[in-house]
Amino acid sequence: MTGYSDVTIWLIILTVALGTYGLRWSFLGAFGSRPMPLWAQRLLRYTAVGVLPAIVAPLVVWPAATHGEPDPARMIAATVAVAVGVATRNVLAAILGGMATLYTALYLMT
Amino acid sequence: MSAQAGLAAQPSHSPDQSRALLRSPAQCLRHGFLQALPFILVLLPFGMLFGVVATDAGLDLPQILGFTVLVLAGASQFTAVQLLTDQAPALVVIVSAIAVNLRMAMYSASLVPWLGGARPRDRAWISYVLIDQTYALAIQHYEKHPRLSMGQRIGYFLGAALATCPFWLLATLLGVWLGNAIPEGWALDFAMPVTFLALIAPMLRSPAHVAAALVAVVASLAFAFLPSGLGLFVAAPLAMLAGAGVEVLMERRNGARL
Numbered sequence: 292m293t294g295y296s297d298v299t300i301w302l303i304i305l306t307v308a309l310g311t312y313g314l315r316w317s318f319l320g321a322f323g324s325r326p327m328p329l330w331a332q333r334l335l336r337y338t339a340v341g342v343l344p345a346i347v348a349p350l351v352v353w354p355a356a357t358h359g360e361p362d363p364a365r366m367i368a369a370t371v372a373v374a375v376g377v378a379t380r381n382v383l384a385a386i387l388g389g390m391a392t393l394y395t396a397l398y399l400m401t
Numbered sequence: 402m403s404a405q406a407g408l409a410a411q412p413s414h415s416p417d418q419s420r421a422l423l424r425s426p427a428q429c430l431r432h433g434f435l436q437a438l439p440f441i442l443v444l445l446p447f448g449m450l451f452g453v454v455a456t457d458a459g460l461d462l463p464q465i466l467g468f469t470v471l472v473l474a475g476a477s478q479f480t481a482v483q484l485l486t487d488q489a490p491a492l493v494v495i496v497s498a499i500a501v502n503l504r505m506a507m508y509s510a511s512l513v514p515w516l517g518g519a520r521p522r523d524r525a526w527i528s529y530v531l532i533d534q535t536y537a538l539a540i541q542h543y544e545k546h547p548r549l550s551m552g553q554r555i556g557y558f559l560g561a562a563l564a565t566c567p568f569w570l571l572a573t574l575l576g577v578w579l580g581n582a583i584p585e586g587w588a589l590d591f592a593m594p595v596t597f598l599a600l601i602a603p604m605l606r607s608p609a610h611v612a613a614a615l616v617a618v619v620a621s622l623a624f625a626f627l628p629s630g631l632g633l634f635v636a637a638p639l640a641m642l643a644g645a646g647v648e649v650l651m652e653r654r655n656g657a658r659l
């Protein structure tokens with residue numbers, strides 16, 4: 292049992308859903324075709340390369356699976372994934388290269 | 402045919418770019434769908450795990466599906482369920498789960514130059530299926546092929562969304578039905594980081610992009626001590642500033658050389 296009433300849980304689900312949709316819709320929906328200022332466009336060009344590595348870096352350096360202990364296998368695998376991705380510009384090749392390296396490294400190190 | 406020949410003959414386009422410009426919206430949809438398919442490898446275990454964790458937390462099937470269909474954001478769903486398990490006050494659950502999705506507002510803003518001219522109806526459903534994977538794929542595609550028509554851009558996004566979002570639902574259902582069936586030895590905790598790295602790597606095509614990514618890594622590690630993922634909201638703006646700063650420097654240097 293959760294200790295919350297069904298109404299509370301549904302209230303949480305609906306509020307989080309509305310809030311999340313609001314964030315996603317915010318600029319795209321409200322701004323529309325009005326041009327963005329140049330400085331904003333310049334900053335926003337780096338959204339993807341600014342956000343995704345910042346999410347990933349702590350997960351690679353302090354993996355939850357090792358209870359936050361730095362793990363050489365995961366760091367090597369991350370390096371290989373980036374290297375394959377830069378060299379081939381192919382997302383699938385980078386994923387497979389990274390996971391293959393991780394399995395090999397985990398196998399060799401245990 | 403003559404239009405094709407004309408486009409193909411333009412020296413400013415690579416063959417790849419010319420091919421992209423010639424696709425019909427339906428072909429763009431298929432193209433986006435195929436390019437997004439690899440993400441199923443990651444979404445399936447991640448979604449299954451959500452089904453397992455949410456069941457363990459005591460949620461019933463309609464509530465679990467409510468999260469998956471209405472929120473449609475993995476990290477946020479995990480945050481909410483974790484806090485529910487910890488018996489946190491409802492307001493804390495709501496604020497934390499929404500805060501995890503603040504990056505979506507940045508994604509939304511960065512899509513404006515590409516999709517801002519679409520019909521309000523299209524912008525409404527694109528907002529619903531705006532997840533890390535569809536965003537990263539689409540922005541990469543749009544920047545690589547800046548002259549795509551609006552129909553081509555929307556088709557690509559729809560294709561990428563169709564190859565990802567339904568599988569998130571399917572994965573959650575499998576997790577609820579099968580329970581904890583994934584062996585720990587598969588090291589699936591690493592599936593998500595690897596996907597994101599694979600998405601970033603092809604974007605590192607200018608010194609400015611590399612600088613932004615490096616600052617993102619260093620700053621996210623330096624500010625990792627901040628609670629509930631707040632480090633991201635220090636690191637990401639710093640990284641974007643770094644990228645824009647290097648871009649300005651490069652432009653000035655190129656300008657001086659001319």
